[in-house]
Amino acid sequence: MNPANRPEMTQRFEAIYNEAVARKKALNESSQPMIYIGMATCGLAAGALETRQSFEQTLLEEDLAAIIRPVGCIGHCYAEPVVIIDHPSSGFPPLFYQQVTPGKAKMLVKSFLAGGDPLFEHVLGAMKANDMVPQVTDFPRFSQEERIVMGKCGLIDPEDIYDYIAEGGYLSLIKALTLSQDEIIKEIKNSGLRGRGGAGFLTGRKWGLAKDAQGLKKFVICNADEGDPGAYMDRTILESNPHQVLEGMAICAYAVGATEAIAYVRSEYPIAVKRVVTAISQAEELGLFGEGAQGFFDIKFSVFKGSGAFVCGEETALIQSLEGNRGMPRHRPPYPVQKGLNGHPTVINNVKTLASVPAIINKGAQWYRDIGARQSPGTAIFSVVGSVVHPGLVEIPMGVTLETLIFDICGGIPNKKGFKAVQIGGPSGGCLPADFLATPIDFDSLSGAGAMMGSGGMVVMDEDTCMVNVARYFVDFTQKESCGKCTFCRIGTRHLLDILDRITKGEGREGDLEQLESLALAIKAGSLCGLGKTAPNPILTSLRYFRDEYEAHIMEKRCPAGMCRKLTAYYIDLDRCARGCDACVGSCPVEAIFTTKNRKKGIDQSLCVKCGECMAACPQQYDAVRKVSPPDKAPVIERPVEE
Numbered sequence: 001m002n003p004a005n006r007p008e009m010t011q012r013f014e015a016i017y018n019e020a021v022a023r024k025k026a027l028n029e030s031s032q033p034m035i036y037i038g039m040a041t042c043g044l045a046a047g048a049l050e051t052r053q054s055f056e057q058t059l060l061e062e063d064l065a066a067i068i069r070p071v072g073c074i075g076h077c078y079a080e081p082v083v084i085i086d087h088p089s090s091g092f093p094p095l096f097y098q099q100v101t102p103g104k105a106k107m108l109v110k111s112f113l114a115g116g117d118p119l120f121e122h123v124l125g126a127m128k129a130n131d132m133v134p135q136v137t138d139f140p141r142f143s144q145e146e147r148i149v150m151g152k153c154g155l156i157d158p159e160d161i162y163d164y165i166a167e168g169g170y171l172s173l174i175k176a177l178t179l180s181q182d183e184i185i186k187e188i189k190n191s192g193l194r195g196r197g198g199a200g201f202l203t204g205r206k207w208g209l210a211k212d213a214q215g216l217k218k219f220v221i222c223n224a225d226e227g228d229p230g231a232y233m234d235r236t237i238l239e240s241n242p243h244q245v246l247e248g249m250a251i252c253a254y255a256v257g258a259t260e261a262i263a264y265v266r267s268e269y270p271i272a273v274k275r276v277v278t279a280i281s282q283a284e285e286l287g288l289f290g291e292g293a294q295g296f297f298d299i300k301f302s303v304f305k306g307s308g309a310f311v312c313g314e315e316t317a318l319i320q321s322l323e324g325n326r327g328m329p330r331h332r333p334p335y336p337v338q339k340g341l342n343g344h345p346t347v348i349n350n351v352k353t354l355a356s357v358p359a360i361i362n363k364g365a366q367w368y369r370d371i372g373a374r375q376s377p378g379t380a381i382f383s384v385v386g387s388v389v390h391p392g393l394v395e396i397p398m399g400v401t402l403e404t405l406i407f408d409i410c411g412g413i414p415n416k417k418g419f420k421a422v423q424i425g426g427p428s429g430g431c432l433p434a435d436f437l438a439t440p441i442d443f444d445s446l447s448g449a450g451a452m453m454g455s456g457g458m459v460v461m462d463e464d465t466c467m468v469n470v471a472r473y474f475v476d477f478t479q480k481e482s483c484g485k486c487t488f489c490r491i492g493t494r495h496l497l498d499i500l501d502r503i504t505k506g507e508g509r510e511g512d513l514e515q516l517e518s519l520a521l522a523i524k525a526g527s528l529c530g531l532g533k534t535a536p537n538p539i540l541t542s543l544r545y546f547r548d549e550y551e552a553h554i555m556e557k558r559c560p561a562g563m564c565r566k567l568t569a570y571y572i573d574l575d576r577c578a579r580g581c582d583a584c585v586g587s588c589p590v591e592a593i594f595t596t597k598n599r600k601k602g603i604d605q606s607l608c609v610k611c612g613e614c615m616a617a618c619p620q621q622y623d624a625v626r627k628v629s630p631p632d633k634a635p636v637i638e639r640p641v642e643e
Helices: 003-029 041-045 047-059 102-114 160-165 171-175 181-191 203-212 233-240 242-256 270-285 315-322 351-363 365-369 402-409 441-448 465-479 486-506 512-526 532-533 539-545 547-555 583-587 613-617
Strands: 034-038 067-071 085-088 095-097 121-125 221-223 261-266 298-307 346-350 379-388 392-397 419-424 430-433 457-461 569-572 593-595 601-603 624-627
Touching: 003 160, 003 181, 003 532, 034 041, 034 047, 034 181, 041 233, 047 067, 047 102, 085 102, 102 346, 160 242, 171 242, 171 351, 181 203, 203 346, 221 233, 221 242, 221 315, 221 351, 233 242, 233 270, 233 351, 233 379, 233 583, 242 346, 242 351, 261 270, 261 315, 261 613, 270 298, 270 419, 298 315, 298 392, 315 346, 351 365, 365 547, 379 402, 379 601, 392 601, 402 419, 419 465, 430 441, 430 465, 430 539, 430 593, 465 486, 465 539, 465 547, 486 512, 486 532, 512 532, 512 539, 512 547, 512 593, 539 547, 569 593, 569 601, 569 613, 583 613, 613 624
Parallel strands: 034 067, 221 261, 221 346, 261 298, 379 457
Antiparallel strands: 034 085, 085 095, 095 121, 379 392, 419 430, 419 457, 569 624, 593 601
C-alpha cells in the first residue's frame, strides 16, 4: 500500500464507520420491538425458520409492528431455537428466550408484545443489567466464558456489513494498514498466538517466514475444511460473523505481502459459503479491499468449496485440492510458506486463528498474552457434545480445566449418570478418564496427557459408554478418510479396524491387545501426514486408561458398558412387568416380544436384534426392561406354544 494514500483511506473509512453507527443508532432508537432469531445451521435444524414464520404471521394477525433480525449462533445449541426480544417500551431489558417453538413464538407476541407479560418461565435471563430479571451472565454457561472470537456471534446480522462495522469491525484492518509489515508480524509474535487448527504452530513465526519467502506471488488461505465428527466451530463462526475472519485474512495478506486470499470452505456448509461470499461482495463494494481498490491495498478474495475429504484439512492436501488434484498430502519440506499453492509462498491458517487477529491488532499483544496460559495465550473454542447437559460452543481462556468446562460450564452429565471419559482433539485425539479432569486445557498439558488440542472437538461420555466401541468408531472414521497414499495408514488402519471389530463381537483372541499396540505405534511412526500419525491415538489412550474393558471383551466375552450388541442381551424383569401393558410390544421392529401365560412380557432372544427400543418404551414407573452382558446371563423365558 502506498503510504501517501493513508490519510485518504482513514478519511474514507471514517465516513463508512459514521454511517454504520448512524444506522445502528436509528435501529436502536426505533420504538418498534426488536426480535433477534438465531439462524445459523444449529438454529435452523432446531426449527428457527418455522419460529420466524410464526412470529411474522402472528404479528400480522395481531396488527403489531416489530423488527425481526436474523443473527448467527450464540453458541448455546442446547437452547435452540434462541430468541432475544428487545421491547424497550415494556420497561424490561432485552430478554433471552430458549427453545422458542412456533407455538411459543405465538404466545410471546400475544402475551409480551401485545400484553406486556414477558412470560418469565421461558426466560433464560436478561441481556443487560436489570433488577427485575437475573442476567444471562449469572448463568454458568455464560459467566465463565471469555469471548474474543465469538464476541459478536449471535448478536449481529452476519449478512449486514454495517452491523459489523458499527461494532468496531474493520477498525483493526485500518489500523494495520498504517503499520509496517514488520510491526504487524512483531505484534502477532509477541501475542503468542498459536494455530487453532490443531498443530499449535506460532502464527507470528509462520507469517514471518512467509513474508521473507521469495516469490512473484503470495497467497493467504483460510482453512475451513472442518471434518471432525461433532465439531462445528469454524462453520458457526463463518455463519455468524464472516467479516471478522475476512478482516483477519486481509491483515495477514498485508503483513506477508500476499495479493490473493482464498477461503477454503467445505461444500457441506452451504450457509457458511453463502455468507462468506456475501461478506466479500459487501466489503469490496465499500472499497475496504479488492483488486484495484483506491486508497486500500490491492487483494483478490475468493471462496473455494472443498469436496468434503477429511484429509484436505491437512494443508498440503488442501493445496493439492485447490490445484485441481486429488487431495493427498505431500512430503515437507518445502513447507507451504516456502512453496505452496502453484509453487508460490502460501500462509494457511484456521478460521479461529484468523478471527483472533483483529482483536490482537486492536488491543495489543500484551492484552492477548495476559489471557489464558503462559505457553498457550488467548482463548480456545470447543464444540462440547455427547453426554453433557448444556452442549454447544464454548469459548474459554486457555488453562481452564476439563472439569470446569464439563461440569461447571456445561452442566455435567445428564440423567444422574457418572462421567467416564472425554474424547478431545477430534477423531485423532485421545480418550481421557476422570483422573485427568484436573488437566488444564492448553496445547502442552493435553499433549502430555496423551490427547491433543486438535481443532476443538470434544465428546463427553458417560458410564454407559464402551471405550472399545468408541475406539472402533473413530478408527473406522479415519480409515475411511485415509487418502491411501501411505501403506501404514491405508493398510494399517484397516488391520486395526478388523481387530477391533472382532473384539466388539466377542471374537477377540489372546495377543490382540499387544498386536493393536505395536501396530498403532508403527502407524504413528510411518505415516506421512497428521491423519495417519494421529489415527491410532484413540486406541493407544483407551488401551492405556481402559485396558480392563478390552480384557473383559476378550477374556470374558463381556461388554462392561452393555454397548456392544453381540455381547449383550435384553430381558424383561417379570417382577416389575405390569400385566396387560403393551408399551414394549409396539416398539419392537422384529416382533421378538411375546406375552407369557400370566399376561406379562418376555423377549425371544433368537429374534431380538438388540436395538433397545423396548427399554426406551417401557414406562418409567415399571422400568422392567433390563440389559445384561454376556448374553447368556439373560434369564430364559419360554414362549407359549400357539394352539
